[in-house]
Amino acid sequence: MDLGPLLEALYGRRVEHCVESVGSTIGRGRGDASSRSYARVRIRDAGVAPQTSVVMQLPNDPLRSDEGGGRERTRELAFVNVQRCMKARGVPVPDVLLDASRSHGKVLLQDLGDTTLEKRLGSIPAGGWAPEYDAAVDLLAELHDRMAQPDPACVAYGRHFDRALLRWELDHYREWGLEARLGITLASELRTRLDGAFDRLVDRLASLPMGFVHRDYQSRNLMIHDGALWVIDFQDALMGPRIYDLVALLCDSYVDVAPALREREIERYAARRGLERGAVAAELHLVALHRKLKDSGRFVFIDRVKKNPDFLPHVPQSLEYVRRALRLATDVGDLREALAEAAPGDFGSVV
Missing domain, CATH: 3.90.1200.10 (Aminoglycoside phosphotransferase (APH), C-terminal lobe)
Structure with missing residues:
Protein backbone atom coordinates (compact mmCIF):
# COMPACT_ATOMS: atom_id res chain seq x y z
CA MET A 1 0.00 0.00 0.00
CA ASP A 2 1.84 3.08 -1.28
CA LEU A 3 0.82 5.98 0.95
CA GLY A 4 3.86 8.20 0.37
CA PRO A 5 2.15 10.78 -1.89
CA LEU A 6 -0.93 10.99 0.36
CA LEU A 7 1.08 11.44 3.53
CA GLU A 8 3.22 14.06 1.83
CA ALA A 9 0.05 15.93 0.88
CA LEU A 10 -1.22 15.67 4.46
CA TYR A 11 1.99 16.67 6.27
CA GLY A 12 3.56 18.92 3.66
CA ARG A 13 6.70 16.81 3.41
CA ARG A 14 7.83 13.22 3.12
CA VAL A 15 7.50 11.29 6.38
CA GLU A 16 8.69 7.90 7.50
CA HIS A 17 5.78 5.61 8.24
CA CYS A 18 4.63 2.05 8.60
CA VAL A 19 1.27 0.44 7.91
CA GLU A 20 -0.31 -1.89 10.47
CA SER A 21 -3.36 -4.08 10.20
CA VAL A 22 -6.24 -3.16 12.50
CA GLY A 23 -8.65 -5.35 14.40
CA SER A 24 -11.77 -3.84 15.92
CA THR A 25 -10.87 -0.21 15.30
CA ILE A 26 -12.69 2.28 13.11
CA GLY A 27 -12.26 0.05 10.09
CA ARG A 28 -12.17 -3.46 11.54
CA GLY A 29 -9.50 -4.67 9.12
CA ARG A 30 -11.61 -6.50 6.57
CA GLY A 31 -14.17 -3.73 6.34
CA ASP A 32 -16.68 -5.82 8.27
CA ALA A 33 -19.63 -6.57 5.94
CA SER A 34 -18.56 -3.92 3.45
CA SER A 35 -16.13 -4.06 0.55
CA ARG A 36 -13.88 -1.44 2.15
CA SER A 37 -10.68 -2.36 3.97
CA TYR A 38 -8.73 -0.45 6.60
CA ALA A 39 -5.25 -0.17 8.08
CA ARG A 40 -3.53 1.99 10.65
CA VAL A 41 -0.74 4.30 9.52
CA ARG A 42 1.92 5.04 12.12
CA ILE A 43 4.30 7.96 11.57
CA ARG A 44 7.91 7.43 12.64
CA ASP A 45 8.82 11.13 12.58
CA ALA A 46 8.37 12.50 16.09
CA GLY A 47 7.87 16.10 14.98
CA VAL A 48 4.55 15.74 13.15
CA ALA A 49 0.95 15.23 14.22
CA PRO A 50 -1.15 13.23 14.16
CA GLN A 51 1.17 10.31 14.84
CA THR A 52 -1.41 7.77 13.67
CA SER A 53 -4.31 7.72 11.24
CA VAL A 54 -6.54 5.14 9.62
CA VAL A 55 -6.52 4.64 5.87
CA MET A 56 -9.79 3.54 4.31
CA GLN A 57 -9.13 1.62 1.09
CA LEU A 58 -12.13 1.88 -1.21
CA PRO A 59 -13.42 -0.71 -3.70
CA ASN A 60 -13.16 -0.29 -7.45
CA ASP A 61 -16.51 1.52 -7.55
CA PRO A 62 -16.26 3.63 -4.38
CA LEU A 63 -19.35 5.74 -5.07
CA ARG A 64 -21.73 2.77 -4.93
CA SER A 65 -23.28 1.70 -1.63
CA ASP A 66 -22.55 -1.72 -0.14
CA GLU A 67 -26.19 -1.97 0.89
CA GLY A 68 -28.73 -3.53 -1.44
CA GLY A 69 -31.75 -2.10 -3.11
CA GLY A 70 -30.22 -0.82 -6.33
CA ARG A 71 -29.33 2.66 -5.09
CA GLU A 72 -27.61 4.82 -7.68
CA ARG A 73 -24.03 5.98 -7.44
CA THR A 74 -23.43 9.30 -5.72
CA ARG A 75 -21.31 12.13 -7.11
CA GLU A 76 -19.24 12.36 -3.93
CA LEU A 77 -18.14 9.63 -1.57
CA ALA A 78 -21.12 9.30 0.79
CA PHE A 79 -18.87 8.77 3.80
CA VAL A 80 -17.18 12.13 3.24
CA ASN A 81 -20.44 13.90 2.44
CA VAL A 82 -22.34 12.64 5.49
CA GLN A 83 -19.31 13.11 7.75
CA ARG A 84 -19.13 16.78 6.82
CA CYS A 85 -22.77 17.36 7.75
CA MET A 86 -22.63 15.39 10.99
CA LYS A 87 -19.41 17.07 12.13
CA ALA A 88 -20.80 20.53 11.35
CA ARG A 89 -23.75 19.76 13.62
CA GLY A 90 -21.60 18.62 16.51
CA VAL A 91 -22.02 14.86 16.19
CA PRO A 92 -18.80 13.09 17.33
CA VAL A 93 -17.48 11.52 14.13
CA PRO A 94 -13.87 10.93 13.02
CA ASP A 95 -12.16 13.75 11.15
CA VAL A 96 -11.45 13.25 7.47
CA LEU A 97 -7.75 14.11 7.32
CA LEU A 98 -7.41 13.70 3.55
CA ASP A 99 -9.99 12.75 0.94
CA ALA A 100 -8.18 11.04 -1.93
CA SER A 101 -11.15 8.89 -2.88
CA ARG A 102 -11.17 9.98 -6.52
CA SER A 103 -7.42 10.20 -7.13
CA HIS A 104 -6.18 7.20 -5.14
CA GLY A 105 -9.26 5.35 -3.89
CA LYS A 106 -8.28 6.10 -0.30
CA VAL A 107 -9.37 8.33 2.59
CA LEU A 108 -7.21 9.13 5.62
CA LEU A 109 -9.21 9.31 8.84
CA GLN A 110 -8.70 10.25 12.46
CA ASP A 111 -7.63 7.23 14.50
CA LEU A 112 -10.17 6.58 17.24
CA GLY A 113 -8.33 3.61 18.70
CA ASP A 114 -9.45 0.01 19.08
CA THR A 115 -12.31 0.00 21.58
CA THR A 116 -15.78 -0.45 20.16
Missing part, protein backbone atom coordinates in the same frame (compact mmCIF):
# COMPACT_ATOMS: atom_id res chain seq x y z
CA LEU A 117 -18.84 -0.54 22.36
CA GLU A 118 -19.08 -4.25 21.52
CA LYS A 119 -15.55 -4.79 22.85
CA ARG A 120 -16.34 -2.78 25.97
CA LEU A 121 -19.50 -4.80 26.64
CA GLY A 122 -17.51 -8.00 26.30
CA SER A 123 -15.22 -6.90 29.12
CA ILE A 124 -17.93 -6.43 31.75
CA PRO A 125 -20.80 -8.62 33.03
CA ALA A 126 -24.12 -8.14 31.24
CA GLY A 127 -25.61 -6.93 34.51
CA GLY A 128 -23.36 -3.89 34.30
CA TRP A 129 -24.29 -2.83 30.77
CA ALA A 130 -26.91 -0.22 31.70
CA PRO A 131 -24.49 2.75 31.96
CA GLU A 132 -22.99 1.89 28.57
CA TYR A 133 -26.41 1.71 26.93
CA ASP A 134 -27.57 4.84 28.72
CA ALA A 135 -24.67 6.69 27.09
CA ALA A 136 -25.38 5.17 23.67
CA VAL A 137 -29.07 6.09 23.86
CA ASP A 138 -28.28 9.61 25.04
CA LEU A 139 -25.92 10.07 22.09
CA LEU A 140 -28.53 8.67 19.71
CA ALA A 141 -31.19 11.07 20.97
CA GLU A 142 -28.73 13.94 20.57
CA LEU A 143 -27.78 12.76 17.08
CA HIS A 144 -31.42 12.63 16.02
CA ASP A 145 -32.07 16.09 17.44
CA ARG A 146 -29.02 17.59 15.72
CA MET A 147 -29.76 15.92 12.37
CA ALA A 148 -33.50 16.67 12.34
CA GLN A 149 -33.27 19.68 10.01
CA PRO A 150 -32.73 18.58 6.38
CA ASP A 151 -29.62 19.78 4.56
CA PRO A 152 -29.92 19.68 0.75
CA ALA A 153 -26.13 19.35 0.47
CA CYS A 154 -26.14 16.09 2.46
CA VAL A 155 -26.96 12.96 0.47
CA ALA A 156 -28.67 11.34 3.46
CA TYR A 157 -31.69 13.65 3.16
CA GLY A 158 -32.21 12.73 -0.48
CA ARG A 159 -32.27 8.99 0.18
CA HIS A 160 -35.30 7.27 1.63
CA PHE A 161 -36.33 3.97 3.14
CA ASP A 162 -39.24 3.85 0.73
CA ARG A 163 -41.61 0.97 0.05
CA ALA A 164 -39.38 -0.44 -2.68
CA LEU A 165 -36.33 -0.67 -0.41
CA LEU A 166 -38.32 -1.97 2.56
CA ARG A 167 -39.83 -4.69 0.37
CA TRP A 168 -36.52 -5.54 -1.28
CA GLU A 169 -34.96 -6.24 2.11
CA LEU A 170 -37.76 -8.66 2.99
CA ASP A 171 -37.33 -10.40 -0.35
CA HIS A 172 -33.61 -10.55 0.46
CA TYR A 173 -34.49 -12.42 3.64
CA ARG A 174 -36.81 -14.80 1.80
CA GLU A 175 -34.18 -15.56 -0.84
CA TRP A 176 -31.19 -15.99 1.49
CA GLY A 177 -32.47 -16.36 5.05
CA LEU A 178 -35.19 -18.84 4.13
CA GLU A 179 -34.66 -20.60 0.82
CA ALA A 180 -30.86 -20.53 0.51
CA ARG A 181 -30.08 -21.11 4.20
CA LEU A 182 -32.64 -23.88 4.66
CA GLY A 183 -32.28 -25.36 1.18
CA ILE A 184 -35.98 -25.08 0.36
CA THR A 185 -38.28 -23.61 -2.25
CA LEU A 186 -41.51 -22.23 -0.87
CA ALA A 187 -44.71 -23.70 -2.24
CA SER A 188 -46.65 -21.20 -4.33
CA GLU A 189 -49.54 -20.94 -1.85
CA LEU A 190 -47.20 -20.30 1.08
CA ARG A 191 -45.13 -17.90 -0.99
CA THR A 192 -48.30 -15.93 -1.77
CA ARG A 193 -49.27 -15.74 1.90
CA LEU A 194 -45.78 -14.70 2.95
CA ASP A 195 -45.67 -12.05 0.23
CA GLY A 196 -49.01 -10.70 1.42
CA ALA A 197 -47.78 -10.54 5.01
CA PHE A 198 -44.63 -8.77 3.84
CA ASP A 199 -46.68 -6.26 1.87
CA ARG A 200 -48.82 -5.46 4.90
CA LEU A 201 -45.73 -5.06 7.08
CA VAL A 202 -44.20 -2.68 4.53
CA ASP A 203 -47.43 -0.64 4.44
CA ARG A 204 -47.28 -0.22 8.20
CA LEU A 205 -43.58 0.63 8.20
CA ALA A 206 -44.04 3.20 5.45
CA SER A 207 -46.73 4.93 7.52
CA LEU A 208 -44.51 5.39 10.59
CA PRO A 209 -43.05 8.79 11.54
CA MET A 210 -39.83 9.36 9.62
CA GLY A 211 -36.51 10.99 10.46
CA PHE A 212 -32.75 10.87 9.94
CA VAL A 213 -31.46 7.30 10.18
CA HIS A 214 -27.81 6.30 10.63
CA ARG A 215 -28.87 2.82 9.52
CA ASP A 216 -26.27 0.81 11.49
CA TYR A 217 -26.18 2.43 14.91
CA GLN A 218 -25.01 -0.64 16.81
CA SER A 219 -22.20 -1.78 19.08
CA ARG A 220 -19.64 -2.29 16.31
CA ASN A 221 -20.14 1.22 15.00
CA LEU A 222 -19.74 3.08 18.28
CA MET A 223 -16.15 3.75 19.33
CA ILE A 224 -14.98 4.68 22.81
CA HIS A 225 -12.30 7.35 22.43
CA ASP A 226 -11.08 9.83 25.04
CA GLY A 227 -13.74 8.51 27.41
CA ALA A 228 -16.67 9.26 25.10
CA LEU A 229 -18.68 7.54 22.37
CA TRP A 230 -18.00 8.37 18.72
CA VAL A 231 -20.08 7.37 15.70
CA ILE A 232 -18.64 5.59 12.65
CA ASP A 233 -19.91 3.76 9.54
CA PHE A 234 -22.53 6.39 8.72
CA GLN A 235 -22.13 6.42 4.94
CA ASP A 236 -25.50 4.71 4.32
CA ALA A 237 -27.51 7.25 6.32
CA LEU A 238 -30.94 8.08 4.90
CA MET A 239 -34.45 9.11 5.85
CA GLY A 240 -36.48 6.30 7.37
CA PRO A 241 -38.57 5.18 10.35
CA ARG A 242 -37.55 7.43 13.22
CA ILE A 243 -37.05 4.48 15.56
CA TYR A 244 -34.83 2.49 13.17
CA ASP A 245 -31.54 3.36 14.88
CA LEU A 246 -32.92 2.46 18.29
CA VAL A 247 -33.80 -0.95 16.85
CA ALA A 248 -30.26 -1.36 15.52
CA LEU A 249 -28.90 -0.60 19.00
CA LEU A 250 -31.33 -2.55 21.17
CA CYS A 251 -31.77 -5.52 18.81
CA ASP A 252 -28.07 -5.78 17.98
CA SER A 253 -27.18 -9.04 16.23
CA TYR A 254 -23.73 -8.99 17.83
CA VAL A 255 -24.97 -8.55 21.40
CA ASP A 256 -27.82 -10.17 23.33
CA VAL A 257 -29.61 -7.16 24.80
CA ALA A 258 -31.84 -8.48 27.58
CA PRO A 259 -35.55 -7.51 27.42
CA ALA A 260 -35.33 -5.63 30.74
CA LEU A 261 -32.45 -3.50 29.46
CA ARG A 262 -34.29 -2.92 26.21
CA GLU A 263 -37.35 -1.65 28.07
CA ARG A 264 -35.19 0.64 30.20
CA GLU A 265 -33.59 2.19 27.13
CA ILE A 266 -36.88 2.54 25.24
CA GLU A 267 -38.17 4.63 28.14
CA ARG A 268 -34.94 6.63 28.27
CA TYR A 269 -34.96 7.40 24.54
CA ALA A 270 -38.63 8.37 24.61
CA ALA A 271 -38.03 10.73 27.53
CA ARG A 272 -34.96 12.30 25.92
CA ARG A 273 -36.86 12.99 22.69
CA GLY A 274 -40.18 13.95 24.22
CA LEU A 275 -42.01 10.97 22.69
CA GLU A 276 -44.72 8.78 24.13
CA ARG A 277 -43.15 5.58 25.44
CA GLY A 278 -45.90 3.28 24.19
CA ALA A 279 -45.59 4.64 20.66
CA VAL A 280 -41.81 4.16 20.69
CA ALA A 281 -42.18 0.57 21.89
CA ALA A 282 -44.84 -0.27 19.30
CA GLU A 283 -42.74 1.19 16.48
CA LEU A 284 -39.63 -0.60 17.74
CA HIS A 285 -41.23 -4.05 17.70
CA LEU A 286 -42.55 -3.52 14.18
CA VAL A 287 -39.26 -2.22 12.80
CA ALA A 288 -37.36 -5.00 14.59
CA LEU A 289 -39.29 -7.59 12.58
CA HIS A 290 -38.10 -6.04 9.35
CA ARG A 291 -34.52 -5.27 10.38
CA LYS A 292 -33.76 -8.63 11.97
CA LEU A 293 -35.29 -10.65 9.14
CA LYS A 294 -33.15 -8.62 6.76
CA ASP A 295 -30.02 -9.17 8.87
CA SER A 296 -30.47 -12.92 9.06
CA GLY A 297 -30.73 -13.08 5.28
CA ARG A 298 -27.94 -10.59 4.70
CA PHE A 299 -25.47 -12.58 6.76
CA VAL A 300 -26.11 -15.65 4.60
CA PHE A 301 -25.74 -13.55 1.45
CA ILE A 302 -22.38 -12.23 2.69
CA ASP A 303 -21.24 -15.82 3.23
CA ARG A 304 -22.50 -17.27 -0.05
CA VAL A 305 -21.81 -14.33 -2.39
CA LYS A 306 -19.02 -12.32 -0.73
CA LYS A 307 -17.35 -15.48 0.61
CA ASN A 308 -17.16 -14.07 4.13
CA PRO A 309 -18.57 -16.52 6.72
CA ASP A 310 -17.77 -14.30 9.71
CA PHE A 311 -21.39 -13.22 10.17
CA LEU A 312 -23.03 -16.65 10.16
CA PRO A 313 -22.62 -17.06 13.96
CA HIS A 314 -24.87 -14.02 14.39
CA VAL A 315 -27.84 -15.46 12.49
CA PRO A 316 -29.27 -17.21 15.60
CA GLN A 317 -29.26 -13.98 17.62
CA SER A 318 -30.94 -12.15 14.75
CA LEU A 319 -33.66 -14.80 14.63
CA GLU A 320 -34.12 -14.60 18.39
CA TYR A 321 -34.86 -10.89 18.06
CA VAL A 322 -37.40 -11.74 15.34
CA ARG A 323 -39.11 -14.20 17.69
CA ARG A 324 -39.25 -11.59 20.45
CA ALA A 325 -40.73 -9.04 18.06
CA LEU A 326 -43.31 -11.52 16.75
CA ARG A 327 -44.52 -11.99 20.33
CA LEU A 328 -44.65 -8.27 21.10
CA ALA A 329 -45.77 -6.60 17.86
CA THR A 330 -49.49 -6.13 17.30
CA ASP A 331 -51.50 -7.33 14.30
CA VAL A 332 -48.77 -9.51 12.79
CA GLY A 333 -50.56 -12.84 13.09
CA ASP A 334 -50.44 -13.43 9.33
CA LEU A 335 -46.66 -12.95 9.28
CA ARG A 336 -46.21 -15.07 12.40
CA GLU A 337 -48.15 -17.97 10.88
CA ALA A 338 -46.48 -17.77 7.47
CA LEU A 339 -42.99 -17.68 8.98
CA ALA A 340 -43.77 -20.56 11.33
CA GLU A 341 -44.92 -22.68 8.40
CA ALA A 342 -41.99 -21.71 6.19
CA ALA A 343 -39.34 -22.18 8.89
CA PRO A 344 -40.81 -24.16 11.81
CA GLY A 345 -37.38 -24.64 13.33
CA ASP A 346 -36.94 -20.89 13.54
CA PHE A 347 -40.43 -19.67 14.36
CA GLY A 348 -42.62 -22.64 15.31
CA SER A 349 -42.36 -21.71 18.98
CA VAL A 350 -44.09 -18.35 18.53
CA VAL A 351 -47.36 -19.62 17.06
